[in-house]
Amino acid sequence: MSTTIAPPAARHGIPPGLRAARRTATAATGESAIARWILIGIALAYLFLFLGLPLFVVFEEALKKGVGAYFTALRDAELLHALRLTLLVAGIAVPLNVVFGISAAWAITKGKVRGHALLVALADLPLAVSPVIAGLTFMLLFGMQGWFGPWLRAHDIQIAFTVTAVVLATIFVTLPFVARELIPLMEEQGVTEEEAAVTLGASGWQMFRRVTLPNIRWGLLYGVVLCNARAMGEFGAVSVVSGRIRGQTTTLPLHIEILYNEYDFTAAFAASSLLAMLAVVTLAAKHLLERSHHAARARLIQEQQEKQP
Amino acid sequence: MSVALERVSKRFGEFVALDEVTFGVDEGELVALVGPSGSGKSTLLRVVAGLERQDAGAVRIHGEDAAPLGPGDRRIGFVFQHYALFRHMTVFENVAFGLRVRPRRERPSGSEITSAVKDLLQLVELDALSARYPSELSGGQQQRVALARALAVQPRVLLLDEPFGALDARVRKQLRQWLRQLHDEVRVTTILVTHDSEEACEVADRVAVMHEGRIAQIGTAADLLRETANPFLGAFLADSPRPSASAKRIDYH
Numbered sequence: 001m002s003t004t005i006a007p008p009a010a011r012h013g014i015p016p017g018l019r020a021a022r023r024t025a026t027a028a029t030g031e032s033a034i035a036r037w038i039l040i041g042i043a044l045a046y047l048f049l050f051l052g053l054p055l056f057v058v059f060e061e062a063l064k065k066g067v068g069a070y071f072t073a074l075r076d077a078e079l080l081h082a083l084r085l086t087l088l089v090a091g092i093a094v095p096l097n098v099v100f101g102i103s104a105a106w107a108i109t110k111g112k113v114r115g116h117a118l119l120v121a122l123a124d125l126p127l128a129v130s131p132v133i134a135g136l137t138f139m140l141l142f143g144m145q146g147w148f149g150p151w152l153r154a155h156d157i158q159i160a161f162t163v164t165a166v167v168l169a170t171i172f173v174t175l176p177f178v179a180r181e182l183i184p185l186m187e188e189q190g191v192t193e194e195e196a197a198v199t200l201g202a203s204g205w206q207m208f209r210r211v212t213l214p215n216i217r218w219g220l221l222y223g224v225v226l227c228n229a230r231a232m233g234e235f236g237a238v239s240v241v242s243g244r245i246r247g248q249t250t251t252l253p254l255h256i257e258i259l260y261n262e263y264d265f266t267a268a269f270a271a272s273s274l275l276a277m278l279a280v281v282t283l284a285a286k287h288l289l290e291r292s293h294h295a296a297r298a299r300l301i302q303e304q305q306e307k308q309p
Numbered sequence: 310m311s312v313a314l315e316r317v318s319k320r321f322g323e324f325v326a327l328d329e330v331t332f333g334v335d336e337g338e339l340v341a342l343v344g345p346s347g348s349g350k351s352t353l354l355r356v357v358a359g360l361e362r363q364d365a366g367a368v369r370i371h372g373e374d375a376a377p378l379g380p381g382d383r384r385i386g387f388v389f390q391h392y393a394l395f396r397h398m399t400v401f402e403n404v405a406f407g408l409r410v411r412p413r414r415e416r417p418s419g420s421e422i423t424s425a426v427k428d429l430l431q432l433v434e435l436d437a438l439s440a441r442y443p444s445e446l447s448g449g450q451q452q453r454v455a456l457a458r459a460l461a462v463q464p465r466v467l468l469l470d471e472p473f474g475a476l477d478a479r480v481r482k483q484l485r486q487w488l489r490q491l492h493d494e495v496r497v498t499t500i501l502v503t504h505d506s507e508e509a510c511e512v513a514d515r516v517a518v519m520h521e522g523r524i525a526q527i528g529t530a531a532d533l534l535r536e537t538a539n540p541f542l543g544a545f546l547a548d549s550p551r552p553s554a555s556a557k558r559i560d561y562h
């Protein structure tokens with residue numbers, strides 16, 4: 001995060017106004033002006049090269065044949081299906097992983113569960129293995145020739161090459177994001193606030209709802225954003241398990257690749273621009289949530305200062 | 310007897326943190342619990358509060374066996390060593406918490422909560438700061454918020470775990486006198502854990518000395534100073550306030 005030098009407690013405990021003040025203070029006392037400008041220059045160039053330029057090129061390519069062609073490409077039935085599927089998959093995977101992430105982080109940090117380390121390692125697994133391998137493993141389990149193949153066939157259930165497989169693979173790949181964000185945060189916060197809540201008569205749910213959740217909400221929001229970005233953008237694992245059935249199991253990233261391989265660049269980049277816009281919307285939503293919170297907070301502090309002589 | 314422990318034992322793995330502790334506090338009494346670090350003072354409080362389950366023995370609160378009661382049902386006010394205020398709530402909301410989480414039937418109305426919280430904040434002399442967040446308060450102020458929050462649920466017993474431990478000497482002294490006055494006003498049965506035997510003798514009706522998971526001695530401050538039967542106890546009481554603690558405090562001035 002931004003202030004790596006500050007002790008962990010400072011990251012979440014200090015109100016944003018104070019945090020900003022501290023940052024300018026260190027900037028003013030630290031390195032010389034020239035060094036600072038060079039650093040800022042490097043960072044900006046880097047951002048432009050690796051973030052700005054690609055984003056620009058996407059829209060540039062998409063609009064090359066004119067706005068009309070762009071919107072025609074966007075109205076394509078298969079593309080719209082891919083968009084809906086992507087939203088559906090993210091809409092299932094993200095909430096499930098939020099529930100899983102909170103439960104796992106709770107069990108690891110606050111509950112006195114044995115085998116913490118194993119649980120942490122398991123939750124990290126999807127980050128460590130390549131998504132393609134994850135997809136292949138998945139096929140080995142649920143494919144018709146796989147371990148559960150005979151059982152699935154006997155019960156007339158098909159998983160491989162269906163939307164179900166796409167959802168399951170996405171859940172697997174995005175599983176660590178929320179948990180990883182919350183574990184260090186909850187570790188650092190300890191259990192005393194929860195204990196205080198319990199001695200004051202709060203039920204388990206009240207304790208979670210009124211004490212734990214508000215304390216982790218920003219970390220949780222960040223985890224959700226990461227999880228969502230990955231869920232909507234996942235390619236490797238989904239590519240393997242979906243069978244890439246056009247108009248059925250192709251998510252946006254898969255559809256983009258198909259269009260690209262067919263040299264349909266306008267359509268490919270139009271679809272890419274959709275994906276990019278989804279990402280921007282996610283980030284904007286996060287930003288707005290944080291800002292409205294901070295504004296409410298600042299208002300409260302100001303009202304209070306006005307009340308005092 | 311407001312709180313009674315009968316042969317209460319608590320182990321953490323092999324380690325015996327409480328060793329058949331028998332101990333009682335009368336209605337409205339303020340008892341201080343002193344003893345060296347690791348002697349089991351916090352553990353004793355946590356067992357009384359229900360945050361920790363004893364392995365053997367019984368805890369009675371107003372004669373009632375506390376075993377079937379969870380920490381929320383014991384009507385206990387707990388003030389933690391490091392305050393444990395809810396960091397995302399204002400002072401007002403912190404104090405109101407215990408009232409807001411009551412089951413709907415027993416919950417006071419919004420205006421009742423407001424007036425109750427205002428009264429409490431007046432009691433701890435913090436009514437001007439009710440809209441602040443804990444991170445915007447001094448240590449002494451946070452401690453008083455923690456106290457008001459604990460009192461809000463009208464506890465039958467108040468448990469204070471080194472409430473002034475993290476404060477500097479002057480504030481500590483003020484707060485301890487203030488606590489004594491408060492206790493004279495509110496008269497709630499209180500167990501106060503402290504490292505500082507001077508503090509214990511000044512504030513408490515009786516002082517209990519803990520050592521290695523047992524109550525080594527219990528009596529009024531005068532009793533204890535007179536009969537230093539236990540050589541360890543004599544050393545502990547003579548050593549007041551403890552040099553390590555006072556050395557640390559000097560840095561603040």
Ligand SMILES: Nc1ncnc2c1ncn2[C@@H]1O[C@H](COP(=O)(O)OP(=O)(O)OP(=O)(O)O)[C@@H](O)[C@H]1O
Pocket residue numbers: 321324326344345346347348349350351352353504
């Ligand atoms: N959850 C726990 N798991 C294992 N051991 C514990 C636990 N809680 C306390 N102990 C041990 O029990 C002993 C008594 O701890 P306790 O916190 O009651 O001491 P204390 O008298 O409050 O000390 P201090 O004055 O330093 O706060 C210590 O040796 C401590 O290490």
Ligand SMILES: [Mg+2]
Pocket residue numbers: 350351352470
């Ligand atoms: Mg302790």
